[in-house]
Amino acid sequence: MAAETERRWRNILTSQMIPEACGEGKLSEPSTARAAASSPELLAASRCILAIDMDCFYAQCEEIRHPHLKGRPVGVQQKMLVITSNYAARACGIKKGDSLQVVREKCPEITICNGEDLTFYGELSQRAFDVAARWSSKVEKLGLDEVFVDVTELVAERFKALEDPGACLRLASTGHEYPKESESGRSEVQEVGQADWKDLDDAHRCWARLALASEICREIREAILSEIGLTSSAGISVSKQLAKMVSSWKKPSQQTLFLPTADRLGHLLPDDLAVQKVPGIGFASTQKLHELGVRTTGEVLSAVVPEGEEYGRLLTEFDAGALRTMKALCLGIDASPVKASGAPKTCSVQDSFWQGPVRTDVQVRDNLLALAQKLITKIRSDERMYGYRPIPTFSLSLMHAPSSDGGAARKGRKQMQLGSFQIARQPGEQGDDERLQGQIADRAFGLFRKLVPEEPFVLHILNLQVGFGEALGAQRRLSFGASAPSATVSAAQLQAQAEGIELTDSDGDGEAGRNKTPAVSTERADAVATLVSMGFAQDRAQQALVQCGDVPRAVEMLLADGPSSPPAHLPHGDVSSRAEKRQRLSCPVPEASGAIIDLLD
DNA sequence: AGGATTCAG
DNA sequence: TGTTCTGAATCCT
Numbered sequence: 001m002a003a004e005t006e007r008r009w010r011n012i013l014t015s016q017m018i019p020e021a022c023g024e025g026k027l028s029e030p031s032t033a034r035a036a037a038s039s040p041e042l043l044a045a046s047r048c049i050l051a052i053d054m055d056c057f058y059a060q061c062e063e064i065r066h067p068h069l070k071g072r073p074v075g076v077q078q079k080m081l082v083i084t085s086n087y088a089a090r091a092c093g094i095k096k097g098d099s100l101q102v103v104r105e106k107c108p109e110i111t112i113c114n115g116e117d118l119t120f121y122g123e124l125s126q127r128a129f130d131v132a133a134r135w136s137s138k139v140e141k142l143g144l145d146e147v148f149v150d151v152t153e154l155v156a157e158r159f160k161a162l163e164d165p166g167a168c169l170r171l172a173s174t175g176h177e178y179p180k181e182s183e184s185g186r187s188e189v190q191e192v193g194q195a196d197w198k199d200l201d202d203a204h205r206c207w208a209r210l211a212l213a214s215e216i217c218r219e220i221r222e223a224i225l226s227e228i229g230l231t232s233s234a235g236i237s238v239s240k241q242l243a244k245m246v247s248s249w250k251k252p253s254q255q256t257l258f259l260p261t262a263d264r265l266g267h268l269l270p271d272d273l274a275v276q277k278v279p280g281i282g283f284a285s286t287q288k289l290h291e292l293g294v295r296t297t298g299e300v301l302s303a304v305v306p307e308g309e310e311y312g313r314l315l316t317e318f319d320a321g322a323l324r325t326m327k328a329l330c331l332g333i334d335a336s337p338v339k340a341s342g343a344p345k346t347c348s349v350q351d352s353f354w355q356g357p358v359r360t361d362v363q364v365r366d367n368l369l370a371l372a373q374k375l376i377t378k379i380r381s382d383e384r385m386y387g388y389r390p391i392p393t394f395s396l397s398l399m400h401a402p403s404s405d406g407g408a409a410r411k412g413r414k415q416m417q418l419g420s421f422q423i424a425r426q427p428g429e430q431g432d433d434e435r436l437q438g439q440i441a442d443r444a445f446g447l448f449r450k451l452v453p454e455e456p457f458v459l460h461i462l463n464l465q466v467g468f469g470e471a472l473g474a475q476r477r478l479s480f481g482a483s484a485p486s487a488t489v490s491a492a493q494l495q496a497q498a499e500g501i502e503l504t505d506s507d508g509d510g511e512a513g514r515n516k517t518p519a520v521s522t523e524r525a526d527a528v529a530t531l532v533s534m535g536f537a538q539d540r541a542q543q544a545l546v547q548c549g550d551v552p553r554a555v556e557m558l559l560a561d562g563p564s565s566p567p568a569h570l571p572h573g574d575v576s577s578r579a580e581k582r583q584r585l586s587c588p589v590p591e592a593s594g595a596i597i598d599l600l601d
Numbered sequence: 602a603g604g605a606t607t608c609a610g
Numbered sequence: 611t612g613t614t615c616t617g618a619a620t621c622c623t
Contacts, residue, residue, distance in 0.1 A: 057610095079614080097611065118616090143610035143617090282608040319621095350615060395603095415603070463615095 271298030
């Protein structure tokens with residue numbers, strides 16, 4: 001049987017091995033020798049992580065927003081720079097930070113879109129996130145255009161088939177395999193049965209899992225493309241770091257699998273790699289390392305030996321924990337989990353005044369009004385994606401001009417609890433936003449006054465930030481707070497209220513509503529509709545109302561109930577207030593890899 | 602809690 | 611290549 005296994009898997013060891021150029025598997029190179037130390041543990045780890053990032057995201061969004069631009073050169077402008085462009089534009093030689101002028105020279109027929117309003121990008125980003133969330137509960141946002149997906153469980157489920165003695169999995173990877181130069185496509189199919197699996201070493205098992213993960217990755221990217229119209233590139237490996245590092249190896253619209261063998265690690269993380277190329281080592285750490293004369297991963301690794309001479313010098317700039325993680329990253333070891341991203345916890349807007357600083361109370365007041373408007377717009381966008389949430393905190397921060405005597409620029413921040421305030425929905429006239437804007441600006445100015453009691457001052461940055469609370473708790477207080485007896489709130493009223501938002505004084509602790517009479521039968525339908533609009537299933541809403549009598553108690557019961565209300569493994573499902581979002585809760589996890597996995601008897 | 606730093610896109 | 615703005619995490623007090 002061992003011979004059989006050998007025959008089936010030989011081509012992985014040969015054809016998958018990295019080209020001879022990097023040492024033929026010999027461990028003579030220092031980087032490869034170090035990689036040999038970390039490789040076994042990486043291969044034994046069973047995680048499968050995808051790093052998916054959208055190709056030239058903003059430009060693609062503009063092509064979707066303006067379909068007639070599809071395939072024509074498109075640039076996205078912020079301030080006076082073209083921050084990104086699609087591949088048609090890049091074909092004319094347009095680079096990332098080119099000025100508007102340069103871009104016009106290189107490509108006169110280009111269409112320039114204004115990319116300062118991120119609202120639309122944010123909504124497409126969320127849709128892509130939602131697609132990925134159908135495959136795994138562990139999806140982590142990284143900016144607007146990237147996600148990490150942990151598909152370990154899904155992969156493990158597929159391999160459970162091997163518990164059946166007669167079963168056989170047919171496996172092939174999809175896309176590229178770093179660092180092999182070959183056509184993108186599918187690797188040779190490998191067949192593995194139960195007995196084979198037992199004989200396989202860690203490297204082969206790891207490859208098998210990642211091959212399956214690569215097929216899942218292709219499915220997710222395909223869904224994002226067909227349902228949203230976004231192409232993406234991706235990396236597949238055993239950690240976020242490694243997946244991310246190979247995700248951009250082949251672009252656009254391609255994916256790359258990275259199997260962490262010693263030789264491949266040596267290739268991906270050579271000794272002479274500049275430290276700032278390692279994800280996780282950022283600007284500040286790079287500066288400190290440079291001051292210590294350390295510029296490459298190899299230099300980090302030789303310096304970070306606890307007994308060595310250089311270690312003491314490193315400790316002057318970093319703590320021991322930071323050094324450990326830095327060392328691990330340079331070895332390609334990253335145990336950080338994929339953290340399921342939920343709705344954003346904060347929302348902030350900021351204006352800067354570098355050339356014309358803000359010097360008077362009147363100017364502050366005007367600029368705070370402008371910021372308040374931006375803030376309302378952003379909160380509205382947040383509501384569309386995540387539903388209504390309370391806003392318990394509000395803060396203003398600012399940066400002064402550097403003091404004239406050469407001192408550093410002072411920063412300031414003042415936060416207030418909105419304990420006596422809450423965001424409430426009011427039967428909405430259209431003019432409400434203007435009042436809200438004024439109220440926010442008033443609060444902000446109050447904070448500003450505490451921070452800067454009097455003129456003169458010279459400000460370069462003003463920033464407003466709100467902090468969100470839990471969604472459903474909010475819905476309860478929002479809709480059934482002290483002033484509104486729950487049983488009298490109809491779904492129609494709720495709908496009307498959804499049009500407006502107002503910052504109002506809250507006059508109580510929210511308990512008064514609970515003492516009102518329970519809903520009577522004629523109002524039951526409205527109460528059910530209310531609960532449904534909050535994302536609960538209709539039948540469960542009815543049960544809860546029968547048992548509890550009124551809406552607030554029903555909400556509490558449904559929340560406490562756990563698994564039968566929104567499944568825990570689907571992020572955001574619980575914050576949705578719209579039936580449409582509710583739908584995806586019942587969306588089944590897609591069958592993975594039907595094309596390449598067959599159960600044979 | 603909230604202030605400062607850090608990292609990332 | 612770097613800058614600006616936004617969001618999250620972590621450490622420190």
